[in-house]
Amino acid sequence: MKMSDGVEWAVHCCTFLAALPNESALSGARLSEFFALPKDYLAKHLQALSRAGLVETSKGPKGGYRLARPPAEISLLDVVEAIDGKNPCFQCTEIRRQGPSGQPDRHYKKPCGIAAAMWKAESVWRKELKKVDLGSLVHEAELNVSTLQQESAYDWLCKALG
Amino acid sequence: MKMSDGVEWAVHCCTFLAALPNESALSGARLSEFFALPKDYLAKHLQALSRAGLVETSKGPKGGYRLARPPAEISLLDVVEAIDGKNPCFQCTEIRRQGPSGQPDRHYKKPCGIAAAMWKAESVWRKELKKVDLGSLVHEAELNVSTLQQESAYDWLCKALG
Numbered sequence: 001m002k003m004s005d006g007v008e009w010a011v012h013c014c015t016f017l018a019a020l021p022n023e024s025a026l027s028g029a030r031l032s033e034f035f036a037l038p039k040d041y042l043a044k045h046l047q048a049l050s051r052a053g054l055v056e057t058s059k060g061p062k063g064g065y066r067l068a069r070p071p072a073e074i075s076l077l078d079v080v081e082a083i084d085g086k087n088p089c090f091q092c093t094e095i096r097r098q099g100p101s102g103q104p105d106r107h108y109k110k111p112c113g114i115a116a117a118m119w120k121a122e123s124v125w126r127k128e129l130k131k132v133d134l135g136s137l138v139h140e141a142e143l144n145v146s147t148l149q150q151e152s153a154y155d156w157l158c159k160a161l162g
Numbered sequence: 163m164k165m166s167d168g169v170e171w172a173v174h175c176c177t178f179l180a181a182l183p184n185e186s187a188l189s190g191a192r193l194s195e196f197f198a199l200p201k202d203y204l205a206k207h208l209q210a211l212s213r214a215g216l217v218e219t220s221k222g223p224k225g226g227y228r229l230a231r232p233p234a235e236i237s238l239l240d241v242v243e244a245i246d247g248k249n250p251c252f253q254c255t256e257i258r259r260q261g262p263s264g265q266p267d268r269h270y271k272k273p274c275g276i277a278a279a280m281w282k283a284e285s286v287w288r289k290e291l292k293k294v295d296l297g298s299l300v301h302e303a304e305l306n307v308s309t310l311q312q313e314s315a316y317d318w319l320c321k322a323l324g
């Protein structure tokens with residue numbers, strides 16, 4: 001089981017947008033420059049974040065992407081689901097109904113116990129991702145990386161925002 | 163994020179093997195017949211279960227696959243990892259170190275907070291899968307499906323075991 005690369009990119013971009021000063025925005029080109037990511041491929045993920053209502057775009061010379069809600073109101077789960085969708089990771093194809101002993105639908109009143117156990121485990125995973133919001137990721141990053149790295153990012157940002 | 167089809171097949175096969183009478187075994191061909199699954203593709207997954215030490219093969223006319231441990235000692239996590247591997251679902255490529263403000267390794271003393279949050283959520287998922295064992299899945303299936311379906315499966319099994 002593997003998450004798409006786009007999830008990593010999207011979470012980093014959203015966390016960076018969460019750290020921007022109020023009312024400022026960054027273009028897709030600037031975001032791809034900051035993380036050294038391929039611009040066109042990142043653009044698709046930014047569009048997915050936009051469709052999910054997590055980011056919005058502002059027009060004009062200082063326009064670009066910004067969060068559509070306060071960082072504390074966007075969870076890691078929101079970003080994961082914006083990129084990878086909300087479908088269950090475990091897809092039950094009801095193989096218990098196949099083969100020589102399979103019976104008509106009415107013989108299976110409850111969901112397959114295997115699928116139920118898989119989906120329960122997924123639900124605890126989703127709950128855990130829901131506990132983490134972009135505000136806490138920004139705070140964690142500020143504690144985690146060196147002052148030099150933060151200053152360097154800040155200098156880049158000042159130039160990018162003009 | 164999506165699990166491979168092989169996980170569903172492998173869990174069903176293992177749960178079925180867990181319900182077999184002691185010392186009996188089923189060939190790959192019989193398992194593929196019971197679940198109406200493509201024989202060659204299923205064989206690959208049965209080999210993966212064997213490599214992971216979850217099933218073993220016995221030789222002879224009544225030979226085939228059987229569980230290598232008691233059902234209560236094989237968890238859903240064991241089966242999932244036998245098929246989909248033990249790698250983290252979230253692959254961190256350290257994009258925080260990329261781009262114009264990236265710094266040498268010594269500036270990042272802790273793992274990226276985003277990766278840490280993702281891996282924490284995965285660990286609760288794995289713990290939940292570990293709580294479920296094949297014995298409980300057999301028990302659940304016995305409660306869950308109709309008597310007719312169980313009798314039909316039992317008849318097929320009696321013929322298959324000879």
